[in-house]
Amino acid sequence: MNKRSIAVALTIAGSDSGGGAGIQTDLRTFAFHCVHGTSAITCITAQNTLGVTRVDAMPKEAIIAQIQAVVEDIGVQAAKTGMLLNQDIIAAVAEQVKVLQINNLVVDPVMVSRAGAQLIDDQAINTLRHDLIPQAAIVTPNRYEAQILSGLEITNLEEMQTAAQVIHQQLNVNAVLVKGGGMSGAGRGVDVWFDGDKLEVLKTEVVDTKNTHGTGCTLSAAIAANLALGHDLWTAVQEAKKYVTTALQYSLDIGQGQGPVGHFFPLLPSRDSSAHFS
Ligand SMILES: Nc1ncnc2c1ncn2[C@@H]1O[C@H](COP(=O)(O)OP(=O)(O)OP(=O)(O)O)[C@@H](O)[C@H]1O
Numbered sequence: 221m222n223k224r225s226i227a228v229a230l231t232i233a234g235s236d237s238g239g240g241a242g243i244q245t246d247l248r249t250f251a252f253h254c255v256h257g258t259s260a261i262t263c264i265t266a267q268n269t270l271g272v273t274r275v276d277a278m279p280k281e282a283i284i285a286q287i288q289a290v291v292e293d294i295g296v297q298a299a300k301t302g303m304l305l306n307q308d309i310i311a312a313v314a315e316q317v318k319v320l321q322i323n324n325l326v327v328d329p330v331m332v333s334r335a336g337a338q339l340i341d342d343q344a345i346n347t348l349r350h351d352l353i354p355q356a357a358i359v360t361p362n363r364y365e366a367q368i369l370s371g372l373e374i375t376n377l378e379e380m381q382t383a384a385q386v387i388h389q390q391l392n393v394n395a396v397l398v399k400g401g402g403m404s405g406a407g408r409g410v411d412v413w414f415d416g417d418k419l420e421v422l423k424t425e426v427v428d429t430k431n432t433h434g435t436g437c438t439l440s441a442a443i444a445a446n447l448a449l450g451h452d453l454w455t456a457v458q459e460a461k462k463y464v465t466t467a468l469q470y471s472l473d474i475g476q477g478q479g480p481v482g483h484f485f486p487l488l489p490s491r492d493s494s495a496h497f498s
């Protein structure tokens with residue numbers, strides 16, 4: 221049989237039963253990039269477009285076993301973390317990243333929902349800050365997460381830029397991308413990059429849709445996929461930003477609340493096709 225070579229990426233994240241965020245979104249994003257997706261599930265959420273109704277954590281040992289099973293046999297060129305839920309899980313994941321020498325790690329520090337609600341406790345945030353984020357190639361906080369990590373209030377682009385620099389310095393992390401999905405007006409969709417050298421603003425058009433569920437997961441998974449493919453970090457971030465913008469343009473109007481972004485847009489016969497969107 222013909223042995224094909226393919227890049228491999230790992231997502232360490234939670235399951236979203238509604239398929240709009242978490243593991244489900246990450247694997248679709250990897251697949252779109254022709255990267256083989258592997259996963260370590262940290263928790264199971266009962267979730268839909270209206271919100272989360274229940275969360276069950278996986279046992280720490282089960283999470284460690286999943287990571288080891290993937291890395292020790294298959295090997296990964298890049299990885300991302302998403303919802304890690306509690307301090308125990310964050311510490312276990314940080315330990316595995318170190319011991320297994322997982323490179324090209326994208327940390328999406330899922331702590332606060334877009335609506336501003338804190339999802340993990342203060343102890344967990346400390347462990348994220350001290351044990352996991354310093355091992356990342358890049359950390360991708362949203363507006364509220366960047367406020368927590370920097371200790372600064374963020375209301376405009378200038379404050380996003382200051383926060384990115386403060387996070388870079390205080391957390392000793394290689395690069396920071398502060399995401400602007402939670403900003404208002406024209407600032408929505410404007411992200412800020414800082415790597416200790418270049419301070420860059422990533423701008424795209426504002427996509428006018430309520431269906432933005434899973435944008436953060438999609439962006440971090442796309443960065444990981446591009447790193448797995450061998451792109452440098454800055455290129456990976458720029459490509460991922462383009463991808464999430466198009467995915468937003470093709471977001472899915474399903475459920476009664478906030479629908480997910482669409483990952484396989486080029487495969488759809490037509491945006492207006494009633495067969496797909498009715
Ligand atoms: N309406 C929009 N138009 C254009 N880009 C957007 C829009 N909303 C979010 N984005 C982009 O999506 C990416 C994810 O950012 P966001 O701030 O939404 O992350 P998040 O809060 O982690 O996401 P989530 O809503 O999935 O929790 C960023 O690149 C951001 O600029």
Ligand SMILES: Cc1ncc(COP(=O)(O)O)c(N)n1
Nearest residue numbers: 234241242303434435436437
């Ligand atoms: C399982 C899971 N993981 C992550 C998020 C947040 O995701 P996002 O920031 O992309 O909305 C979520 N809602 N559910």
